[in-house]
Amino acid sequence: MARIAIGDVQGCGDELRELVAKTGFSADRDQLWFVGDLVNRGPRSLEVLRWVRSLGDAAVVVLGNHDLHLLAVAYGGHRELRDDDTLDAVLAAPDRAALLDWLLHRPLAWEADGALMVHAGLVPQWSGADALRLAREVERALRRDPERVFAGMYGNRPDRWDESLDGAERRRFVINALTRMRYCRADGTLDLKLKDRPGSQPRGWLPWFDVPGRASAGTRVVCGHWSTLGLVQRQDLLALDTGCVWGGALTAVSLEDGRRWQLACRGHQAPGGDWPQLPTSCGVPRW
Numbered sequence: 001m002a003r004i005a006i007g008d009v010q011g012c013g014d015e016l017r018e019l020v021a022k023t024g025f026s027a028d029r030d031q032l033w034f035v036g037d038l039v040n041r042g043p044r045s046l047e048v049l050r051w052v053r054s055l056g057d058a059a060v061v062v063l064g065n066h067d068l069h070l071l072a073v074a075y076g077g078h079r080e081l082r083d084d085d086t087l088d089a090v091l092a093a094p095d096r097a098a099l100l101d102w103l104l105h106r107p108l109a110w111e112a113d114g115a116l117m118v119h120a121g122l123v124p125q126w127s128g129a130d131a132l133r134l135a136r137e138v139e140r141a142l143r144r145d146p147e148r149v150f151a152g153m154y155g156n157r158p159d160r161w162d163e164s165l166d167g168a169e170r171r172r173f174v175i176n177a178l179t180r181m182r183y184c185r186a187d188g189t190l191d192l193k194l195k196d197r198p199g200s201q202p203r204g205w206l207p208w209f210d211v212p213g214r215a216s217a218g219t220r221v222v223c224g225h226w227s228t229l230g231l232v233q234r235q236d237l238l239a240l241d242t243g244c245v246w247g248g249a250l251t252a253v254s255l256e257d258g259r260r261w262q263l264a265c266r267g268h269q270a271p272g273g274d275w276p277q278l279p280t281s282c283g284v285p286r287w
Helices: 013-023 045-054 065-075 088-092 096-104 128-144 146-151 167-180
Strands: 003-006 031-034 059-061 109-112 115-118 220-223 232-234 237-239 249-254 260-264
Touching: 003 013, 013 045, 013 249, 013 260, 045 059, 045 088, 045 096, 065 088, 065 096, 065 146, 065 167, 088 096, 109 128, 115 128, 128 146, 128 167, 146 167
Parallel strands: 003 031, 031 059, 115 220, 220 237
Antiparallel strands: 003 249, 109 115, 232 237, 249 260
């Protein structure tokens, strides 16, 4: 069985189908790992959800911040779509209930064969096992009472992990770390407003995966979320968000041998800030 990880799709359905065809994926023998953010900003979120759901066990999906935003609008009762959201078709679909229930039951973290998949990252104090344990806590709460969880999900505080955190603050921090973080301090303090590529951040802030002595250093983490970071392949990290919706590329990588496939994307939103640079060897134009 081939396992192929795919970066943030964000509703770019045409690009997704074309990229998957390039990999030679077959649903009866292979598995696609999606790092989250299946939906939003691109034009075909509904089609993406329907197709990925139709793959059954051949698709593993973790929740990203945009997926959670969709669910919060649908289940939270008091969240509204933003001007740049492209989720109306999902919310108006005749199969809306089945699609949203399926999405609600996706994990926040997934581990198999030594690889841990999350959307964004892990704070330095968390091992891979800690991330899975805390993800399961939030998943259980989501499925038991989604409106309650979504009512307390938004916000950037607390910004530092403490095992004694409880209730909405604990869930909010876990969700922020697993689906929104990029930079942190060595003590685990998050700054969720820092988004540009490494080297641009203020002194004292580090990409979460470069914090010395982080507890998850022995775990291979597969993630997305950080389009200005771009593709990173190293022993302990596979970062896959190459900015498809912004006119970058959609990226797929074999978890077994590191082969990669990239598809230059049309661009469905105007990019802001710095963009990642793709390896020129991939045959994708640099911008």
